[in-house]
Amino acid sequence: MGTEGENVRVIAGRYRLEERIGRGGMGVVWRAADQLLGRQVAVKELVLDASLSAEEARLQRERTLREARAVAQLRHPHIIVVHDVVEHDERPYIVMELIDGGSxxxxxxxxxxxxxxxxxxxxxxxxxxxxxxxxxxxxxxxxxxxxxxxxxxxxxxxxxxxxxxxxxxxxxxxxxxxxxxxxxxxxxxxxxxxxxxxxxxxxxxxxxxxxxxxxxxxxxxxxxxxxxxxxxxxxxxxxxxxxxxxxxxxxxxxxxxxxxxxxxxxxxxxxxxxxxGRTPRVPVPYTPTERDVPRRAVPPPPLPPVREVPEAATPPATDVPRNAKQSARGVLVAAALVAAMAGAGVSAAALLMHDGGSGGNTPASSGPPHMSVSAGPSHPSSQGPSPAPTVTVTRSPASVSASASAADHKAPSGYRQVRDPDGFTLAVPDGFTRSPQGERIFYLSPGQTFRIGIKMADPEPGGPIGVMRAADADGPSTNPGYHDGQVTETSHGGNPAALWEFSWNGYTAAEGPRHTYDLCWEQGGRMYDVWVSAPVGKIREAKEYFDVAVDTFVPA
Known part of the structure; x- marks a missing residue:
């Protein structure tokens, strides 16, 4: 097929192939000399499918040449310059500028x-x-x-x-x-x-x-x-x-x-x-509508917006609120993954991500439209939630008194009252599963779209408001794309509390922008944190889950 021996050939009467400098799935690349213009060029010899019939091969060559010529029209300093597209011995060749340097x-x-x-x-x-x-x-x-x-x-x-x-x-x-x-x-x-x-x-x-x-x-x-x-x-x-x-x-x-x-x-x-020299901030691709954003819980007890506990600042992890005083540590949570592959095609089930609750010493949670919630983000942990037993939650009053019993806070329809092994009760939506992660307990929806977090710890200096403000200050370092953080001093069951609400970009591109509600309060010499994290497009559901969790939460 060549004109000058096995290793040295001249194609199209002009380009002398001198040395093979690369090979890939689509063909071989040669260092060549353009004998007409006296310059060095690179020539890519495209390999066609040998199993094709003569007519199919002809059509493929024509298509290849046509599209290669379209690429040759591109002019940009960072796109290889295509000098020529030729056919020789029924094989297409692309003649390009020769770049002195490797890949x-x-x-x-x-x-x-x-x-x-x-x-x-x-x-x-x-x-x-x-x-x-x-x-x-x-x-x-x-x-x-x-x-x-x-x-x-x-x-x-x-x-x-x-x-x-x-x-x-x-x-x-x-x-x-x-x-x-x-x-x-x-x-x-x-x-x-x-x-x-x-x-x-x-x-x-x-x-x-x-x-x-x-x-x-x-x-x-x-x-x-x-x-x-x-x-x-x-x-x-x-x-x-x-x-x-x-x-x-x-x-x-x-x-x-x-x-x-x-x-x-x-x-x-x-x-x-x-x-x-600073990490850029990406605007949240989804802009919530006014009805989607639960500023100050919708129903009665208008609790100020709650911000979700800061999550691990590391790549892909579950939403886990972080302790304002701790450095952000990577949080990784295994999600249920399902994929089916058939022949050359592949179809896969949606990736399940995880949410974390408060970090440090307080658990974070979310509840119905107007309930107070414990702050969780201020005390992050290095672990995220993982699937666990199924649980359902019940909705109850907006506040829970320190002396209230679990019986006083019945689970609303669609929820189930859960007596957690860690010594507390609350109502969680039907189908949610328990997932303990160190000192945090998570209740996750199928696919981990919604994450309810609870944390119990000893009181910290500054109380709930101090803990949540510190968590808010650390938000950008613990929650990727952290924005619109708001901390409000409030009360829960007559106890001092703080409500934290915020949005962020999620731990992975796959899970996307999320919104978090987190309530932290002190009660009976302990600090509690309850939070809920969910996609920004599902804020109303998240707020209800949050309010129910907070309203029905009763410590041991």
């Missing part, structure tokens, strides 16, 4: 992971490249460290290998019905066979940033099945090294493409980090 994957393999500032710089460059490509209707679909070149001497970041790129409205380049791409960097919607778009490339960028910072993708597993399960179902755990730009990584690794961080916002946040 990001090679750099990581040789020198180890990069720091956050360098990762942000690389991310900004790639976001610019993707915005240009997406604006032209071109999807990359195989963004990974091996397809990012780092030019020697300039450190220019260059996105290359649009070998399986897809042009809007066209059939996937060189695709014959089988899966194309690198599973560890492939968005869940592609894994599941759903329609994909620009957001899928942004997911890949999130995985790439994790790999650049830690040395490997967060979805790396020992088998293909394990990788697919990790991408579609498993809890997403960004590496600790991603902390400085965690809001960006989490935003990009949002399983729901409609809620995924977009390119413009991701670039803005990364630039903010480079300019200030």
């Amino acid at each position: 990001l994957a090679e750099r990581i393999g040789t020198n180890g992971p990069v720091d956050a500032r360098e990762a942000a710089r690389i991310g900004i460059a790639l976001l610019g490249a993707l915005r240009r490509a997406h604006g032209a209707g071109v999807l990359h679909r195989d963004l990974k460290p091996a397809n990012v070149l780092m030019e020697a001497g300039t450190d220019r970041v260059v996105l290359t290998d649009f070998g399986i790129a897809q042009v809007a409205g066209a059939t996937t380049l060189t695709e014959s019905g089988s899966f194309v791409g690198s599973p560890e960097y492939t968005a869940p919607e592609r894994m599941s066979g759903d329609r994909t778009g620009p957001a899928s490339d942004l997911w890949s960028l999130g995985a790439l940033l994790c790999a650049a910072l830690s040395g490997e993708s967060p979805f790396r597993r020992d088998s293909l099945g394990g990788i697919l399960h990790a991408v579609v179902v498993d809890e997403i755990r960004p590496p600790a090294q991603a902390q400085p730009i965690l809001p960006v990584v989490r935003g990009l690794l949002e399983r729901d493409p409609d809620r995924r961080l977009d390119a413009a916002e991701a670039e803005r946040l990364l630039r903010e980090f480079l300019e200030t």
Whole structure:
């Protein structure tokens, strides 16, 4: 097929292939000489499916050349320059600029992971490249460290290998019905066979940033099945090294493409980090309507908004309020994961996340619309809730007196009165299960969408209001994306109490923005904390659960 021997060939009468410099699933890359213009270039020789008929092969070549030419129209400093697209001996070739320097994957393999500032710089460059490509209707679909070149001497970041790129409205380049791409960097919607778009490339960028910072993708597993399960179902755990730009990584690794961080916002946040050196704050994607936000409990006893106990400041963990005086420690809670894979497609059940209650010494809880709640966030623990026995809660009066008995606070319809082994009773919704986590007790809804937390501890200096104010002050460090925190001094059953309410971004991109109600109070020489955490879109339900929990809580 060549004109000058097995290893040295001239294609299209112009490009002399001199040395193989790379090989991938889509073909071989050669260092070549452009004999017409006297310059060095890179030539990618695309391999076609040998099982195709002659007619199918012809159609595939035409499609490949057509789409490669569309990619060649892209002009951006961080996108590889495509000089020419030719066909030789019925095989397509793409002629590109030759970048003197290895790939990001090679750099990581040789020198180890990069720091956050360098990762942000690389991310900004790639976001610019993707915005240009997406604006032209071109999807990359195989963004990974091996397809990012780092030019020697300039450190220019260059996105290359649009070998399986897809042009809007066209059939996937060189695709014959089988899966194309690198599973560890492939968005869940592609894994599941759903329609994909620009957001899928942004997911890949999130995985790439994790790999650049830690040395490997967060979805790396020992088998293909394990990788697919990790991408579609498993809890997403960004590496600790991603902390400085965690809001960006989490935003990009949002399983729901409609809620995924977009390119413009991701670039803005990364630039903010480079300019200030501080972790950027991401605005909550969901803006609650006035009816959704329970400012001052809806019903009678208008309790001031309650803020959920600060959760572990570490990546993916359950919502667990943290002690204002303790440093945030990583909280990790196993969630029920279910995934089904059939053939090349994969479908998975929703990822279950966890909520935590108050941290330190007080338990946090949420209750119906107007009840007081114990503060939990001020005393975080390093552990999160895990599934346990099922329980139901009953709704009762807005306040509970210190001498009240469990019998005085019956569970409302849809709840069940629970006598907890730790020596207290309360009403929890039907179907909720108990999950003890150290000194905290959690009652979790199926899927852990709603998390009720309880904590009992010795009183602390400053009382409930001091504990909750300290927790509020530590909110940004314990709860990712913490905002709208409010602490109100109140009373509960005639005892001093404090109500804390706040919103935050959740521990993982998968679980999304959450809202927390937390009541802390002193009673009989003990401090109690009861809280409820839930998605921002389910605030009304969360408030009811919170009020019921607080109204029906009776210590031993």
